[in-house]
Amino acid sequence: MGFTDRFQKTTEPRHRLGAMEADHYIYSAGIAGEKFFTALRDRGIILASHCKACAITYVPSRLFCERCFAELTDSDDREVGPEGEVATFTLVRQDSAGNALPEPEILAVIRFGHETTGFLHKLGEVSPEKVETGMKVEAVLKPQEEREARITDIAYFRPVKK
Amino acid sequence: MNLKETNRSAAVVGAGMTLFASRLQETGKEMTWEAAKMALDQAGLTLADIDAVILGTAPDAFDGVHKKGEWLLDGAGGVGKPYMRVYTGGGTAVMAPIAGWWHVASGMYDKVLVLCEEKMSSVQPHAQSAFGHIWDPILDRPLKPNLVWIFSMEMQRYMHKYDVSYEDIASVAVKNKRNAVGHPCAQLADPDITLEDVINSEPMALPVRRLDISPPSDGASAVVIVRGDMAHDLTEIPVFIDGVGWCIDTTMWTNRDLAFPEFVVKAAKMAYDMAGIDNPKKEIDVAEPYDPFDYKEVQHLEALGLFEPGEAARATREGKTQRDGELPVCPSGGLLGVGNPIAATLGIKVGELFWQLSGQAGVRQVKKDIRTGVTQAWGDLMQFSSVLVMRRH
Ligand SMILES: [Zn+2]
Numbered sequence: 001m002g003f004t005d006r007f008q009k010t011t012e013p014r015h016r017l018g019a020m021e022a023d024h025y026i027y028s029a030g031i032a033g034e035k036f037f038t039a040l041r042d043r044g045i046i047l048a049s050h051c052k053a054c055a056i057t058y059v060p061s062r063l064f065c066e067r068c069f070a071e072l073t074d075s076d077d078r079e080v081g082p083e084g085e086v087a088t089f090t091l092v093r094q095d096s097a098g099n100a101l102p103e104p105e106i107l108a109v110i111r112f113g114h115e116t117t118g119f120l121h122k123l124g125e126v127s128p129e130k131v132e133t134g135m136k137v138e139a140v141l142k143p144q145e146e147r148e149a150r151i152t153d154i155a156y157f158r159p160v161k162k
Numbered sequence: 163m164n165l166k167e168t169n170r171s172a173a174v175v176g177a178g179m180t181l182f183a184s185r186l187q188e189t190g191k192e193m194t195w196e197a198a199k200m201a202l203d204q205a206g207l208t209l210a211d212i213d214a215v216i217l218g219t220a221p222d223a224f225d226g227v228h229k230k231g232e233w234l235l236d237g238a239g240g241v242g243k244p245y246m247r248v249y250t251g252g253g254t255a256v257m258a259p260i261a262g263w264w265h266v267a268s269g270m271y272d273k274v275l276v277l278c279e280e281k282m283s284s285v286q287p288h289a290q291s292a293f294g295h296i297w298d299p300i301l302d303r304p305l306k307p308n309l310v311w312i313f314s315m316e317m318q319r320y321m322h323k324y325d326v327s328y329e330d331i332a333s334v335a336v337k338n339k340r341n342a343v344g345h346p347c348a349q350l351a352d353p354d355i356t357l358e359d360v361i362n363s364e365p366m367a368l369p370v371r372r373l374d375i376s377p378p379s380d381g382a383s384a385v386v387i388v389r390g391d392m393a394h395d396l397t398e399i400p401v402f403i404d405g406v407g408w409c410i411d412t413t414m415w416t417n418r419d420l421a422f423p424e425f426v427v428k429a430a431k432m433a434y435d436m437a438g439i440d441n442p443k444k445e446i447d448v449a450e451p452y453d454p455f456d457y458k459e460v461q462h463l464e465a466l467g468l469f470e471p472g473e474a475a476r477a478t479r480e481g482k483t484q485r486d487g488e489l490p491v492c493p494s495g496g497l498l499g500v501g502n503p504i505a506a507t508l509g510i511k512v513g514e515l516f517w518q519l520s521g522q523a524g525v526r527q528v529k530k531d532i533r534t535g536v537t538q539a540w541g542d543l544m545q546f547s548s549v550l551v552m553r554r555h
Contacts, residue, residue, distance in 0.1 A: 107315065118418075122305065
């Protein structure tokens with residue numbers, strides 16, 4: 001999908017410009033999601049859910065295990081991070097409209113140990129050429145008063161200082 | 163699963179496809195009709211002969227019409243017939259013909275028309291605007307993902323795990339864009355493209371550059387699938403659907419093994435088992451794997467069991483997958499060369515294998531004798547795969 005296609009003329013008989021007018025949607029964070037975001041905002045922690053039967057830790061927390069359908073309750077909660085490891089990353093050079101970004105944005109999948117699922121976020125305080133798969137990173141949270149129970153309460157992940 | 167106990171055999175006896183390009187003049191219905199007419203003509207059938215119709219098309223958001231299946235109905239020839247829509251994202255291209263196959267193999271219908279349509283030029287300013295809404299709205303969308311960067315992360319993981327070079331992967335784009343030369347429907351064929359052109363193309367989300375990616379497009383494709391015992395009456399060389407398979411991985415894409423698509427292995431195993439294929443490396447003569455990005459072709463070849471993990475890119479650079487190589491891969495020119503109107507890539511996957519295995523591929527025809535082919539598509543949130551094994555009996 002290239003980004004260079006142009007807006008089309010819509011004044012000719014062959015076209016009509018229209019929209020699908022739904023203005024916005026209310027998306028639910030879910031029962032487990034609400035718990036995760038509350039913990040992130042109020043306690044500054046990354047909450048996960050552990051399924052004993054499958055030996056897998058879901059980040060963020062989940063209401064059920066998608067592999068065995070077990071219900072995951074408070075007793076299955078685990079706190080992970082703030083340190084993790086870069087499983088893969090990309091250096092984004094263009095925004096979604098195809099405009100060059102002044103500085104590349106760095107997105108990464110982060111894992112908090114062998115049996116955890118991956119977690120998507122941005123990297124910061126690191127130059128693009130220094131990023132590599134396997135590097136140790138840690139979550140940098142916004143100050144408590146700025147947190148609003150969103151995934152962006154984590155500002156980014158930065159390399160762990162040795 | 164009872165893979166060997168389907169009721170009866172089914173074969174493709176005709177295929178059609180339109181030009182792949184930005185086609186703002188035609189409606190989706192008109193393109194669908196054009197492709198359907200070609201496939202019916204090739205099979206020597208009329209719409210009245212068709213018992214049931216399957217339509218494949220991807221997100222409604224592309225065309226900007228909800229319930230796209232119903233909206234495209236008249237162009238698909240489904241009025242007054244059993245009709246259904248199949249939608250598994252990019253995987254639709256091979257899943258819709260699988261649905262066509264089960265309509266026939268179940269014993270319910272004798273002659274089925276399968277169509278796939280996509281019109282990506284309607285959505286403004288760009289198809290990316292529609293792709294922006296396929297992500298988890300709570301976890302992913304606040305980080306403003308676009309498709310390119312998640313593919314880029316997959317590619318990075320693949321290169322890291324198997325120590326594969328970018329240049330070897332980029333040679334897939336060169337091969338496919340050259341293969342597309344002479345395809346009457348091609349959008350991006352380029353006889354002169356070089357590896358340097360790909361390596362020096364505009365960086366989008368590194369390691370992905372512009373020429374590593376197939377372009378959005380408009381188009382439609384169709385195939386006619388009939389009872390095996392009727393096939394020889396309709397065409398000189400029918401091509402039988404001997405194996406089908408499909409599988410889906412978790413929707414939480416960060417939880418997947420991004421380097422090796424296990425779900426493709428499972429889909430392929432189902433299709434190979436049904437077709438009685440024990441050693442795909444020996445028994446497959448030609449392959450049309452899904453190639454929306456160059457690294458996806460090599461990942462898919464590996465998961466289809468045609469190369470060892472991490473080896474398909476080097477094999478491509480060494481020429482083994484050229485049209486005249488040991489295993490011709492994407493002789494159509496693929497999505498990278500012909501274009502990527504999501505579901506409509508049916509024509510360069512199942513359509514191409516039909517034309518190749520029946521000796522009707524013209525300038526694209528693989529020269530050596532080919533009897534068995536595998537094709538595969540990939541979609542939903544990068545998690546679904548559909549696989550077909552096709553054979554000349
Ligand atoms: Zn479980």
